[in-house]
Amino acid sequence: xxxxxxxxxxxxxxxxxxxxxxxxxxxxxxxxxxxxxxxxxxxxxxxxxxxxxxxxxxxxxxxxxxxxxxxxxxxxxxxxxxxxxxxxxxxxxxxxxxxxxxxxxxxxxxxxxxxxxxxxxxxxxxxxxxxxxxxxxxxxxxxxxxxxxxxxxxxxxxxxxxxxxxxxxxxxxxxxxxxxxxxxxxxxxxxxxxxxxxxxxxxxxxxxxxxxxxxxxxxxxxxxxxxxxxxxxxxxxxxxxxxxxxxxxxxxxxxxxxxxxxxxxxxxxxxxxxxxxxxxxxxxxxxxxxxxxxxxxxxxxxxxxxxxxxxxxxxxxxxxxxxxxxxxxxxxxxxxxxxxxxxxxxxxxxxxxxxxxxxxxxxxxxxxxxxxxxxxxxxxxxxxxxxxxxxxxxxxxxxxxxxxxxxxxxxxxxxxxxxxxxxxxxxxxxxxxxxxxxxxxxxxxxxxxxxxxxxxxxxxxxxxxxxxxxxxxxxxxxxxxxxxxxxxxxxxxxxxxxxxxxx
Amino acid sequence: xxxxxxxxxxxxxxxxxxxxxxxxxxxxxxxxxxxxxxxxxxxxxxxxxxxxxxxxxxxxxxxxxxxxxxxxxxxxxxxxxxxxxxxxxxxxxxxxxxxxxxxxxxxxxxxxxxxxxxxxxxxxxx
Numbered sequence: 001x002x003x004x005x006x007x008x009x010x011x012x013x014x015x016x017x018x019x020x021x022x023x024x025x026x027x028x029x030x031x032x033x034x035x036x037x038x039x040x041x042x043x044x045x046x047x048x049x050x051x052x053x054x055x056x057x058x059x060x061x062x063x064x065x066x067x068x069x070x071x072x073x074x075x076x077x078x079x080x081x082x083x084x085x086x087x088x089x090x091x092x093x094x095x096x097x098x099x100x101x102x103x104x105x106x107x108x109x110x111x112x113x114x115x116x117x118x119x120x121x122x123x124x125x126x127x128x129x130x131x132x133x134x135x136x137x138x139x140x141x142x143x144x145x146x147x148x149x150x151x152x153x154x155x156x157x158x159x160x161x162x163x164x165x166x167x168x169x170x171x172x173x174x175x176x177x178x179x180x181x182x183x184x185x186x187x188x189x190x191x192x193x194x195x196x197x198x199x200x201x202x203x204x205x206x207x208x209x210x211x212x213x214x215x216x217x218x219x220x221x222x223x224x225x226x227x228x229x230x231x232x233x234x235x236x237x238x239x240x241x242x243x244x245x246x247x248x249x250x251x252x253x254x255x256x257x258x259x260x261x262x263x264x265x266x267x268x269x270x271x272x273x274x275x276x277x278x279x280x281x282x283x284x285x286x287x288x289x290x291x292x293x294x295x296x297x298x299x300x301x302x303x304x305x306x307x308x309x310x311x312x313x314x315x316x317x318x319x320x321x322x323x324x325x326x327x328x329x330x331x332x333x334x335x336x337x338x339x340x341x342x343x344x345x346x347x348x349x350x351x352x353x354x355x356x357x358x359x360x361x362x363x364x365x366x367x368x369x370x371x372x373x374x375x376x377x378x379x380x381x382x383x384x385x386x387x388x389x390x391x392x393x394x395x396x397x398x399x400x401x402x403x404x405x406x407x408x409x410x411x412x413x414x415x416x417x418x419x420x421x422x423x424x425x426x427x428x429x430x431x432x433x434x435x436x437x438x439x440x441x442x443x444x445x446x447x448x449x450x451x452x453x454x455x456x457x458x459x460x461x462x463x464x465x466x467x468x469x470x471x472x473x474x475x476x477x478x479x480x481x482x483x484x485x486x487x488x489x490x491x492x493x494x495x496x497x498x499x500x501x502x503x
Numbered sequence: 504x505x506x507x508x509x510x511x512x513x514x515x516x517x518x519x520x521x522x523x524x525x526x527x528x529x530x531x532x533x534x535x536x537x538x539x540x541x542x543x544x545x546x547x548x549x550x551x552x553x554x555x556x557x558x559x560x561x562x563x564x565x566x567x568x569x570x571x572x573x574x575x576x577x578x579x580x581x582x583x584x585x586x587x588x589x590x591x592x593x594x595x596x597x598x599x600x601x602x603x604x605x606x607x608x609x610x611x612x613x614x615x616x617x618x619x620x621x622x623x624x625x626x627x628x629x
């Protein structure tokens with residue numbers, strides 16, 4: 001039995017991060033080092049608060065806040081339910097690791113320049129948490145833009161080419177959020193409400209009219225652009241490969257996932273079933289996902305620069321999430337949500353490793369990893385676990401998300417959706433493509449001779465740079481072992497509440 | 504299909520909004536100069552604002568401040584909510600434009616050009 005109780009937690013999370021961003025900017029202009037500890041305190045507090053909220057949610061409670069004392073549907077509501085709690089906890093936790101990672105490595109910011117990187121990270125987190133909490137269509141748009149503005153600035157920290165990538169991302173991202181805003185306008189003028197639950201009910205009464213379909217297509221196209229779902233991913237490879245490593249870790253781990261979360265919310269909670277079945281929206285999302293998996297994997301194989309390979313790999317992984325959304329079966333959605341969690345851990349690890357390797361060797365190419373297995377044993381062990389998970393080897397977490405996706409595709413085949421066996425085959429076979437682009441890296445790490453000679457000194461990264469890698473790599477093994485309880489206690493109830501009981 | 508024609512013929516403002524949306528999008532995607540792209544983007548965003556404002560208009564509607572003579576009949580006033588939403592939308596658009604112009608300054612300082620294709624050539628060289 002799910003109850004609703006009023007709580008200050010949903011507005012406190014984004015507002016707290018926003019306040020911390022202002023404090024970090026003020027403190028940082030006086031003493032740059034102190035801003036980092038403000039960020040650590042804020043993200044730690046956020047993680048604890050989210051974890052507390054999550055225990056309440058698992059116990060069957062939903063935390064709701066009506067802003068300004070105006071009850072729904074007139075007022076703006078914010079909700080902390082199982083889905084938003086899951087995403088918010090992930091956002092805060094990854095945020096904590098990103099600010100713990102040494103900023104001189106992670107953001108490559110020269111110590112003599114007082115760049116407010118931590119204020120920007122907190123602003124990004126505030127926007128992400130705001131999107132996660134939003135139960136109002138326009139509120140979602142505003143927070144979408146808040147995190148985007150912070151993301152553009154963080155990408156631009158990666159040097160002149162980073163600024164070019166940020167500018168191009170800004171142009172495409174603004175078109176994306178513009179399309180979403182236009183869609184919200186159609187919903188508002190058709191239904192007279194902006195509250196998600198209220199809009200869903202009234203859209204269901206209207207049925208699949210031309211206005212409603214236009215609204216849905218515009219909102220989904222906008223969010224798919226923000227999420228970088230193939231073929232709307234064009235901004236992602238440049239943006240993520242030129243961003244500083246810690247920023248890239250944050251963007252790949254949680255930022256695109258929050259956009260995917262918004263897409264899940266809109267598709268399954270706002271768009272009513274009679275509209276969803278009226279035109280092949282979900283099929284388009286599925287096949288866009290399949291395209292993303294194939295395109296991203298093939299492009300990743302062709303890259304010689306490590307971060308760029310990771311960026312194309314993200315395009316492929318977002319394709320899996322698209323498949324999980326589009327198949328419209330509880331098992332596939334569980335696979336997508338589990339992948340949101342796993343991929344945050346995997347790509348987080350890998351971008352941190354990219355930062356540490358660049359710090360140690362000054363090189364960005366995949367060949368730079370030659371011989372590092374001996375010289376950076378801890379970092380490289382973490383990377384190897386993350387790579388195994390990405391390929392989908394049991395018992396790492398990555399195996400289980402693919403397992404659920406394949407099961408979901410098989411399940412969808414039973415309901416009469418055509419061609420789903422192709423989806424299942426693509427998910428299974430793409431593991432070979434993933435293997436193809438990680439094997440050269442693993443081979444270089446463990447078997448290639450070091451270009452600096454076999455007696456080159458160890459260059460293990462400093463403790464605070466190893467810590468996030470270790471936490472995430474161990475986390476991947478832990479998620480693999482406890483995935484049954486994650487699925488049963490958290491993800492299955494979410495999938496059931498969005499799609500109905502699994503067949 | 505006929506419902507689309509009814510909508511268009513009934514509301515000429517929609518034609519203008521759709522034209523501005525298309526124009527803005529076209530300029531954003533095809534112009535080579537970064538500042539011209541931003542001009543296109545601003546036209547696109549402005550068209551969205553106009554869309555909201557157009558939707559809030561009621562023929563003969565008054566300023567949405569409760570007037571004792573008109574009472575609290577919602578039909579007597581224009582809808583204030585889209586206006587308020589677009590005030591927020593404007594703030595967002597200004598912030599995004601500010602970041603975009605700052606990025607353009609950085610790009611021009613680093614490469615000495617704001618031409619998209621020249622920047623792509625620079626990227627390939629590095």
